[in-house]
Amino acid sequence: MQLQDVLYGVAINNLVGKTNRVISALTFDSREVQRGAVFFAVKGTLSDGHTFINQTIAAGATVIICEQTPAEINPEVTYIVVENTSVALGIMASNYYGNPSSSLKLVGITGTNGKTTIATILFKLFRSLGFHTGLISTVQNQVNDKIIPATHTTPNPLALNQLLKQMVELGCTYCFMEVSSHAMVQHRIEGLTFAGGVFSNITHDHLDFHQTFDNYIKAKKSFFDSLPKGSFALTNSDDKNGMVMLQNTRASKKTYALKQLADYKVSIIENRFSGLNLEIDHTDVFFKLVGSFNAYNLAAVYGTAMLLGQDKLQVLTLLSNLTGAEGRFEEVPNSKQIIGLVDYAHTPDAVQNVLSTIHDIRKGTEQVITVIGCGGDRDKTKRPVMAQVACDWSDKVILTSDNPRTEDPHQILAEMEVGVSPTNRRKTLTIADRKEAIKTACHLARPGDIILIAGKGHEKYQDINGVKYHFDDKEVLMEQLNLIS
Numbered sequence: 001m002q003l004q005d006v007l008y009g010v011a012i013n014n015l016v017g018k019t020n021r022v023i024s025a026l027t028f029d030s031r032e033v034q035r036g037a038v039f040f041a042v043k044g045t046l047s048d049g050h051t052f053i054n055q056t057i058a059a060g061a062t063v064i065i066c067e068q069t070p071a072e073i074n075p076e077v078t079y080i081v082v083e084n085t086s087v088a089l090g091i092m093a094s095n096y097y098g099n100p101s102s103s104l105k106l107v108g109i110t111g112t113n114g115k116t117t118i119a120t121i122l123f124k125l126f127r128s129l130g131f132h133t134g135l136i137s138t139v140q141n142q143v144n145d146k147i148i149p150a151t152h153t154t155p156n157p158l159a160l161n162q163l164l165k166q167m168v169e170l171g172c173t174y175c176f177m178e179v180s181s182h183a184m185v186q187h188r189i190e191g192l193t194f195a196g197g198v199f200s201n202i203t204h205d206h207l208d209f210h211q212t213f214d215n216y217i218k219a220k221k222s223f224f225d226s227l228p229k230g231s232f233a234l235t236n237s238d239d240k241n242g243m244v245m246l247q248n249t250r251a252s253k254k255t256y257a258l259k260q261l262a263d264y265k266v267s268i269i270e271n272r273f274s275g276l277n278l279e280i281d282h283t284d285v286f287f288k289l290v291g292s293f294n295a296y297n298l299a300a301v302y303g304t305a306m307l308l309g310q311d312k313l314q315v316l317t318l319l320s321n322l323t324g325a326e327g328r329f330e331e332v333p334n335s336k337q338i339i340g341l342v343d344y345a346h347t348p349d350a351v352q353n354v355l356s357t358i359h360d361i362r363k364g365t366e367q368v369i370t371v372i373g374c375g376g377d378r379d380k381t382k383r384p385v386m387a388q389v390a391c392d393w394s395d396k397v398i399l400t401s402d403n404p405r406t407e408d409p410h411q412i413l414a415e416m417e418v419g420v421s422p423t424n425r426r427k428t429l430t431i432a433d434r435k436e437a438i439k440t441a442c443h444l445a446r447p448g449d450i451i452l453i454a455g456k457g458h459e460k461y462q463d464i465n466g467v468k469y470h471f472d473d474k475e476v477l478m479e480q481l482n483l484i485s
C-alpha cells in the first residue's frame with residue numbers, strides 16, 4: 001500500500017519528504033516497528049512517543065507521524081506533522097483497513113454502567129434476527145460465532161479497524177461496540193462511521209483518569225458531538241445528564257425512559273428473581289433479565305432495534321428469550337437453597353443498583369450477605385462510598401481484596417472501612433483473602449439467604465503486583481457453597 005492512499009482526511013501541518021512510497025504496516029509502539037512501517041509518535045501518560053523516533057528509524061520505520069518537526073531530519077524518511085497524532089492514527093488506521101465501519105451499521109454504546117449488557121443483548125438479538133453481526137465489548141469481541149478475547153473495552157484504532165475488517169469479510173452487516181470514555185479522550189474511534197450512539201447513564205467513576213466529573217461528562221458527550229447527520233443518538237432521559245449528551249449532536253435525537261416522557265417508554269409491571277415483566281409500547285413482555293436497571297438496558301436495546309428498522313413484535317418475542325452478559329447478576333447453581341449471585345458491579349452506583357434490586361425482589365426474611373472490595377491503583381474516592389453502600393443495603397458485609405495491583409490490600413481495606421458507620425460496624429468483617437471471604441459468606445448463609453459477590457463478574461483473575469493469578473468468583477462460590485454442610 002502507498003502512503004498517499006492512507007492520508008485521506010488527515011489535516012497535515014507540515015510535510016517533509018515524499019508521500020508516494022510503499023508502507024508495510026502502521027504502529028504506535030517503537031517495540032513493534034518493522035521495515036517500511038509508519039510510526040505514530042503518541043504522547044501518552046507514561047512516555048512520549050516522540051522520544052522513540054530515531055530508534056524506530058534505526059529499526060526500519062520510513063514514515064514518522066508526529067506533532068513537531070524533529071530537529072534532526074533523515075533524508076530517507078517522510079515526516080508528517082499533525083496537530084494530534086492520535087487523531088491521525090484513527091483516521092489512517094481506518095483508511096489502511098479499507099474503512100470497514102462504513103460497510104457496517106455500527107452502533108456505539110457509552111455510559112458508566114450497562115454498556116456491556118446493552119451491547120451484548122443487541123448482539124444476541126441481531127444474531128437471533130438472522131443477521132451476521134459483530135460485538136466489541138469488555139467481556140469479549142465476537143464475529144458471528146467466533147470469539148476473540150478482549151484486552152480493552154474499546155481497542156486501539158489498529159486493533160479496532162482490524163476487527164471491523166474481519167466482520168466485513170465475514171459478511172456482518174451490524175456491529176455493536178462499547179465506547180469507553182478513555183477511548184474518547186485517546187481518539188480511539190476517530191475516523192469511524194457510526195449509524196448510531198446510545199447513552200446509558202453517568203455516575204462518578206474513572207476520576208483517576210479524567211480528574212473531574214465535568215471532564216468525564218465531556219468525554220462521553222464528545223461521542224455524541226461526533227455522530228454524523230443521518231445517524232441516531234439515543235439517550236436515557238431519566239438520567240440527570242441524559243439530555244446534555246444530545247445538546248450539540250447532528251444525529252437524530254431520540255430518548256428512552258422509565259419515568260420521563262420518551263420516544264421509547266418502558267414500565268415495570270413486576271420485578272422478580274426469575275425475571276422482569278415490562279410494558280413496552282403498550283405490550284406486556286416477560287424477560288429473563290433481573291432488576292430495574294435491566295429495564296433501562298432493555299429499553300435502550302428496544303429503542304436501538306426500532307431505530308435500526310426492526311419489527312416490534314419479532315424483537316420483543318426474541319428479546320424475551322435472551323439472557324444478559326456473563327457475570328452480570330448471574331446466579332450460581334447450588335443444592336443448598338442459597339441464592340448465590342456474581343455481579344460485575346464495581347462502582348458505588350452499580351453496587352447500589354444491584355443491592356436495591358435484590359432488596360426490591362427479596363421476600364423479606366432472608367439475609368443479604370455481600371462480599372466486596374475495591375481495586376488498587378484506581379479511583380480512591382470510591383472506596384469508603386462502596387463500603388457504605390454495601391453496608392446500607394446488606395445484612396452482613398465482608399470487605400475483601402479486588403485486584404490490589406501495586407497497592408497494599410490492607411491499606412485499600414482501611415480506606416474502605418472509613419465508610420463503615422459505627423452502627424454498621426457490627427455487621428462488617430474484613431478478610432483480605434478473597435477466597436476466605438467467600439468461604440466465610442457461605443458459612444454465614446442459611447437456606448433462603450442471598451450471597452452477592454460483587455466486583456469481578458466474568459473476570460477470572462486477581463491482579464497482584466502486575467501478575468494475574470487465576471481467580472473466578474463463580475468457580476469459588478460454587479465450590480464453597482457445595483462444601484458447606
Ligand SMILES: CC(=O)N[C@H]1[C@@H](OP(=O)(O)OP(=O)(O)OC[C@H]2O[C@@H](n3ccc(=O)[nH]c3=O)[C@H](O)[C@@H]2O)O[C@H](CO)[C@@H](O)[C@@H]1O[C@H](C)C(=O)N[C@@H](C)C(=O)N[C@H](CCC(=O)O)C(=O)O
Pocket residue numbers: 028029030031042043044045046047048049052151152153154155156180181182183209
Ligand atoms: C490510561 C490509558 O488508557 N493508557 C493507555 C495508553 O497508555 P499510555 O498513555 O500510558 O502510554 P505510554 O506508555 O505513556 O506510551 C505513550 C506512547 O509511547 C509508545 N511507546 C511506549 C514505550 C516504548 O518503549 N515505546 C513506545 O513507542 C506507546 O506505544 C504509546 O503509543 O495508550 C496505550 C496504547 O493505546 C493503551 O494500551 C493504554 O491502556 C492501558 C493499558 C489501560 O489499561 N487502559 C484502560 C484504563 C482503558 O483504556 N480502559 C477503558 C475502559 C474503562 C472502563 O470503562 O472500565 C478501555 O476502553 O478499555
Ligand SMILES: Nc1ncnc2c1ncn2[C@@H]1O[C@H](COP(=O)(O)OP(=O)(O)OP(=O)(O)O)[C@@H](O)[C@H]1O
Pocket residue numbers: 111112113114115116117118138153178200201293294296297325327328329343344345346349350351353354457
Ligand atoms: N443500566 C444500568 N444502570 C446501572 N447499573 C447497571 C446498569 N446495567 C448494569 N448495571 C450494573 O453495572 C454492572 C456492570 O454492567 P455492564 O458490564 O453492563 O456495564 P459496563 O458499562 O460495560 O461496565 P464497564 O465499563 O465497567 O465494563 C452490572 O454488573 C450491574 O451491576
